[in-house]
Amino acid sequence: MQDSAVLEMRGICKYFPGVKALQNVDFTLRQGEIHALMGENGAGKSTLIKVLTGVYEKDGGEIFIEGHEGAVSIRSPQDAQNAGISTVYQEITLCPNLTVAENMYIGRTKGALTNWKKMNEGAGKLLEALDIPAVPTQQLGSCSIAVQQMVAIARAVDMDCKVLILDEPTSSLDEQEVEKLFKLMRDLKAKGVGIIFVTHFLDQVYEVCDRITVLRDGQLVGEYIIEDLPRVQLVSKMLGKELDDMASIKNDSDAAAVDLGTPVLEAKGLSSAEGIKPFDFNIHKGEVNGFTGLLGSGRSECVRAIFGADKKTGGEVFMDGEKVKIHKPLDAMKHGIGYLPEDRKQDGIVGDLSVRENIILALQVMKGFFKPFSRAQAEAFADEYIKLLEIKTASSDTPIKQLSGGNQQKVILARWLLTNPKYLILDEPTRGIDVGTKIEIQKLVLKLAGEGKSVTFISSEIDEMLRTCSRLMVMRDRKLVGELSGDDLSQTKIMATIAGGEN
Amino acid sequence: MTKLASPEKKTFGAKFKELASNQIFIPVAALLLLVLFNLIADPGFFKITLGQNSNGDPVLSGYLITILNNASELVILAIGMTLVTAASGGQDISVGANIAIAGSVILRILCGNQGARPETMQAPIIVAFLAACAVSMLFGAFNGTLVAYFKIQPMVATLILFTAGRSIAAWINNNQLPIISDASFGYFGNFIPGIPVPTPVFIAIACVIVIMLVLKFTTLGLLTQSVGINSHSSRLNGIDPAFVKFITYVILGLCVAVAGLIKVSRISSINYSVIAKDIEMDAILAVALGGNALSGGKFNMWGSILGAYVIQFLTTTLYKFNVASDALPAYKAVVVILLVVMSAPVVREKMGKAMKSAASKKTAKEAK
Numbered sequence: 001m002q003d004s005a006v007l008e009m010r011g012i013c014k015y016f017p018g019v020k021a022l023q024n025v026d027f028t029l030r031q032g033e034i035h036a037l038m039g040e041n042g043a044g045k046s047t048l049i050k051v052l053t054g055v056y057e058k059d060g061g062e063i064f065i066e067g068h069e070g071a072v073s074i075r076s077p078q079d080a081q082n083a084g085i086s087t088v089y090q091e092i093t094l095c096p097n098l099t100v101a102e103n104m105y106i107g108r109t110k111g112a113l114t115n116w117k118k119m120n121e122g123a124g125k126l127l128e129a130l131d132i133p134a135v136p137t138q139q140l141g142s143c144s145i146a147v148q149q150m151v152a153i154a155r156a157v158d159m160d161c162k163v164l165i166l167d168e169p170t171s172s173l174d175e176q177e178v179e180k181l182f183k184l185m186r187d188l189k190a191k192g193v194g195i196i197f198v199t200h201f202l203d204q205v206y207e208v209c210d211r212i213t214v215l216r217d218g219q220l221v222g223e224y225i226i227e228d229l230p231r232v233q234l235v236s237k238m239l240g241k242e243l244d245d246m247a248s249i250k251n252d253s254d255a256a257a258v259d260l261g262t263p264v265l266e267a268k269g270l271s272s273a274e275g276i277k278p279f280d281f282n283i284h285k286g287e288v289n290g291f292t293g294l295l296g297s298g299r300s301e302c303v304r305a306i307f308g309a310d311k312k313t314g315g316e317v318f319m320d321g322e323k324v325k326i327h328k329p330l331d332a333m334k335h336g337i338g339y340l341p342e343d344r345k346q347d348g349i350v351g352d353l354s355v356r357e358n359i360i361l362a363l364q365v366m367k368g369f370f371k372p373f374s375r376a377q378a379e380a381f382a383d384e385y386i387k388l389l390e391i392k393t394a395s396s397d398t399p400i401k402q403l404s405g406g407n408q409q410k411v412i413l414a415r416w417l418l419t420n421p422k423y424l425i426l427d428e429p430t431r432g433i434d435v436g437t438k439i440e441i442q443k444l445v446l447k448l449a450g451e452g453k454s455v456t457f458i459s460s461e462i463d464e465m466l467r468t469c470s471r472l473m474v475m476r477d478r479k480l481v482g483e484l485s486g487d488d489l490s491q492t493k494i495m496a497t498i499a500g501g502e503n
Numbered sequence: 504m505t506k507l508a509s510p511e512k513k514t515f516g517a518k519f520k521e522l523a524s525n526q527i528f529i530p531v532a533a534l535l536l537l538v539l540f541n542l543i544a545d546p547g548f549f550k551i552t553l554g555q556n557s558n559g560d561p562v563l564s565g566y567l568i569t570i571l572n573n574a575s576e577l578v579i580l581a582i583g584m585t586l587v588t589a590a591s592g593g594q595d596i597s598v599g600a601n602i603a604i605a606g607s608v609i610l611r612i613l614c615g616n617q618g619a620r621p622e623t624m625q626a627p628i629i630v631a632f633l634a635a636c637a638v639s640m641l642f643g644a645f646n647g648t649l650v651a652y653f654k655i656q657p658m659v660a661t662l663i664l665f666t667a668g669r670s671i672a673a674w675i676n677n678n679q680l681p682i683i684s685d686a687s688f689g690y691f692g693n694f695i696p697g698i699p700v701p702t703p704v705f706i707a708i709a710c711v712i713v714i715m716l717v718l719k720f721t722t723l724g725l726l727t728q729s730v731g732i733n734s735h736s737s738r739l740n741g742i743d744p745a746f747v748k749f750i751t752y753v754i755l756g757l758c759v760a761v762a763g764l765i766k767v768s769r770i771s772s773i774n775y776s777v778i779a780k781d782i783e784m785d786a787i788l789a790v791a792l793g794g795n796a797l798s799g800g801k802f803n804m805w806g807s808i809l810g811a812y813v814i815q816f817l818t819t820t821l822y823k824f825n826v827a828s829d830a831l832p833a834y835k836a837v838v839v840i841l842l843v844v845m846s847a848p849v850v851r852e853k854m855g856k857a858m859k860s861a862a863s864k865k866t867a868k869e870a871k
Contacts, residue, residue, distance in 0.1 A: 370720065
């Protein structure tokens with residue numbers, strides 16, 4: 001073990017049925033460094049983390065931790081915690097029906113008795129120190145996802161860890177919250193904590209990290225000091241090939257003609273029970289537009305109102321000029337609308353069902369109760385889309401929950417593409433997904449538009465929106481505050497509109 | 504030679520692992536164990552004889568016939584219980600009480616206004632049965648409404664009818680115990696003259712065939728599983744999760760009516776406090792034995808059906824060995840614990856691994 005290292009993993013292997021998730025991977029974490037773990041979906045980042053934290057049992061290799069003689073065996077998350085390894089996962093793994101303080105202290109109290117007052121006080125202090133807007137006695141489920149994420153970090157930080165693992169902690173945070181988190185990370189680094197940072201945001205890596213380890217297809221590509229690895233090289237190492245020129249994507253879309261006749265869908269004065277102020281919206285054939293705004297500004301709620309996912313409280317919807325009634329998702333689906341929801345885990349996938357069943361689900365529901373697809377037909381559909389979208393799965397029979405996040409997202413995309421919608425709404429389709437897949441999805445969106453479909457695209461990343469959308473609706477405080485198109489579509493103009501500064 | 508043999512052995516190990524991790528493995532293994540036990544203890548257990556009953560009609564008798572016969576109600580209930588479990592992630596504990604209601608309705612209609620001992624049946628049996636179906640489905644709808652629309656936990660929601668059901672059943676017949684003397688009423692729970700196999704066996708098989716056809720020719724299976732696994736996603740895919748949950752309780756209501764007909768037909772009468780007592784627990788157990796998660800989601804209908812037969816096989820075996828009926832539940836519990844632990848996914852995975860490594864060790868030794 002090297003002198004300054006707090007953690008060393010040597011020759012780690014992990015196999016799943018039909019998949020070699022990790023093959024002979026080495027990883028070293030030094031004291032007081034922030035170390036980025038990078039790779040595409042299915043590269044093995046999450047698996048490596050889960051091996052380290054005892055969620056999975058490794059099939060080979062050794063783990064050394066500072067202060068422990070020889071290789072340590074980590075067989076459960078409790079072992080990992082005892083060894084000084086704390087984790088904040090990509091998906092929130094706390095209990096929404098317990099209070100904030102209970103979540104922070106769960107599994108850490110000694111003995112059978114709990115001093116509730118002391119616990120709440122301790123939690124309160126920590127929340128204040130980290131500037132987290134939550135009350136200790138509040139139910140965790142009543143906090144926003146971002147706050148829940150920060151509570152999870154607070155919990156990990158409070159456990160006096162030597163190794164802190166942050167598995168995509170920023171994917172649901174807005175910029176200010178990310179800044180807060182980075183400050184926290186730098187403080188911890190100064191105290192000598194080693195931090196493993198898993199993220200898809202390249203900017204964040206270059207802002208805060210010291211070192212990068214890149215994985216690809218379950219194998220180690222290499223470990224680099226951040227100064228030695230420019231962005232383009234990092235991306236090409238992750239993909240294992242030279243990256244397409246991102247700028248070239250947009251050019252294709254300019255060629256695609258937008259039909260400016262009657263809009264495919266037009267909403268007038270639409271409002272929903274989720275508190276969206278009445279808004280007007282329209283989209284034409286072959287158009288890609290988008291909703292933008294800060295987290296919680298009401299982007300998702302707008303499209304949910306269009307799709308009938310939330311209860312409508314007013315307004316009218318027209319499709320191809322005719323008034324339609326959309327009270328529930330099935331109505332929208334029958335009018336040729338597809339909706340890929342923001343929260344993949346909660347609203348998108350049906351975890352225990354196979355990839356095949358997940359793909360045919362929406363079309364099957366539309367087709368009707370008495371007309372199930374034959375097994376052969378369903379398999380043909382599934383195989384077609386697994387091939388088309390290059391979904392990495394052992395087979396179409398694999399439960400979708402065993403796939404990596406990006407591949408799950410592709411399955412949901414496949415589900416809606418299979419219904420051949422006129423109008424497709426994609427709410428954060430690229431969240432928590434690697435660069436390669438992101439570009440694939442962006443290209444797909446533009447290709448669909450080229451085929452005469454209409455797409456509404458929502459993303460937290462403005463450059464992504466700029467690359468794909470020809471018109472942007474800007475939301476602020478649950479209200480539509482602006483519509484930008486043509487020359488107005490620039491980073492600065494969008495920022496100004498979001499922030500509310502006039503001109 | 505050994506070199507040739509080794510790959511075969513390995514595939515055997517892998518095959519066994521696959522087999523052991525299969526849901527249906529535990530009920531099948533349990534059934535085989537019970538068969539083996541009885542073969543060793545007393546091969547006479549499997550003897551089936553063709554005799555005559557008091558009317559001179561041919562009837563088959565033997566323990567196997569008893570098992571097939573007595574398991575019928577349980578099999579029918581397990582079908583409905585599986586769907587309820589899958590969609591709502593909970594169980595209906597009121598099925599025993601609802602059988603009492605269904606049976607009581609049938610007897611009430613057959614008695615008409617002739618009191619508790621009518622000379623002849625006052626209505627066709629089919630009319631009485633259809634009325635019972637309607638009533639049972641109505642009570643199923645009551646449970647379903649509480650669970651699906653009022654979002655009450657299934658155990659709590661169905662506790663209402665669990666408590667009140669037998670009183671309602673008694674009230675339907677003014678607390679009298681009607682007896683139907685017409686022999687044709689007994690056909691459903693006993694034998695049809697000339698056919699040596701008990702009728703409930705056919706009814707159960709018919710129900711199994713019906714549900715298998717329904718699962719094949721409708722999307723019921725996909726919808727219930729999808730709702731049970733993730734109702735949020737299901738809703739966004741155009742499914743109405745509340746209605747799917749609701750409908751499974753109504754289907755279970757229909758199963759209850761069929762089971763109720765068999766129960767009252769067996770004795771041509773009813774005993775409100777004893778009829779189908781504790782059958783809900785056996786029905787839930789059948790679902791669990793079939794390897795289905797009681798928290799809902801994915802299900803295997805064959806597993807539940809086999810589970811029901813295994814439970815009856817066990818009960819009958821214990822009776823055969825003269826276990827006192829008071830002590831029966833205790834013996835049954837021991838066996839059930841074993842079966843349930845063995846069918847737990849954690850244990851199944853470990854067993855599969857152990858078998859695989861044992862098999863590969865063996866091949867390694869042979870190779871040497």
